[in-house]
Amino acid sequence: MNTKGNKPARGRPKTMSRDHVLKIAVESYWADGPTGVSINEISRRAGVSKPGIYREFGNEDGLKQAALIAYQATILAPLVDVLTDDVPFGQALQALTDFVLLDHKAHGLPDGCLQVTMCRSKDDLGMLARQSADKFREQTLCGLEQWIERAKSKGQFASNIPSRTAALYIDAQIASAMELQKQGAAQDELEHVFKLALSVFS
Amino acid sequence: MNTKGNKPARGRPKTMSRDHVLKIAVESYWADGPTGVSINEISRRAGVSKPGIYREFGNEDGLKQAALIAYQATILAPLVDVLTDDVPFGQALQALTDFVLLDHKAHGLPDGCLQVTMCRSKDDLGMLARQSADKFREQTLCGLEQWIERAKSKGQFASNIPSRTAALYIDAQIASAMELQKQGAAQDELEHVFKLALSVFS
């Protein structure tokens, strides 16, 4: 409803693309950390003036929140969907593994996970970004828990591990793998460690 | 050799206690993160002038390195020693678990682990602190690996998991637990998740 729809609008036409700035911001926070890059730097990288960014996103917290939400929607949502879709447990585990072992460099993406790093440096965040990070984390844990519950009821998850514990554990293993990846671990190390982690369920 | 030994010394006697500043620095970096507290703030907290800190530690990188090394020596060394001492495998695992489940708040210590957070924000660190963090990490991984090798040769580690993989895995589980702790997870959640993680070895 904003790209070119129906309003000729009144004043000077805007040339700044919100999506473009957002893309740069996601890349920047993802690659350099949510505290590792300033608004000055982002505006420079995006080729956009600083007041333009403030007009569009309000303040730094708003920009970080928007970037995080964009990241969640584009990168993480497919993964979460696997949990709510009714695919067999083993197949969902495979999707998790594929996600963790995806070769970011080969796809031109930064290593690591923005959601994880934002959760980890939560007290460097403003209210908006923190709330978005927390909310997504809770939803993910909840999704994992229900997914495990369903797998149990379908007899695809034989163990008697409490669902909440298993959910926390899987979440931690994914975060761990993302950190290993960012630290430059070899692909096969990542694979061996993650598969070892998942072996508690078999 | 410096505290009060033999030198009356020549100039104005120093009143600044290196140990005191170091203690404040460890606490500060531990609680607020290695990028979350400035030298200004540390000098304020320690009640010491900023040039005093620069005279003693050279620069920020030097202070961070000194703080990290002090942390490693006081907090982490006992844990690493368990690996090299020839205690039975199960007993060493118990020591690991005790370390992870130690109630930091009850002992007046910040949650989380400075070594872990410094490793994770490595590109905000100077050369010295980074090198010290890397070195300790390598030594730890090496220690874990050899410990597992010995346990295998003594028949206390039945699984056929490669030692390197198991070492990476255990290191990751400890780091994970420290992060969970810092995020305010309940003690029993921490315990259940960590014990689930260790269950891959039994």
Add this chain to the structure above:
DNA sequence: AGCTTAAAATACTAACGGGTATTTATTTAT
């Protein structure tokens, strides 16, 4: 006393951070 040594304390610099006031440019409506 006066000189030397070395630490302490104050005051400073230059760069950079988040955020904004102000001016300039481009459009529609009259």
Add this chain to the structure above:
DNA sequence: ATAAATAAATACCCGTTAGTATTTTAAGCT
């Protein structure tokens, strides 16, 4: 043409940062 509206761009404000130059203080030595 001119006014109103809105975005872009420049230039700025103020606080904080890492790091340092300078001055003051407290000791020993002669």
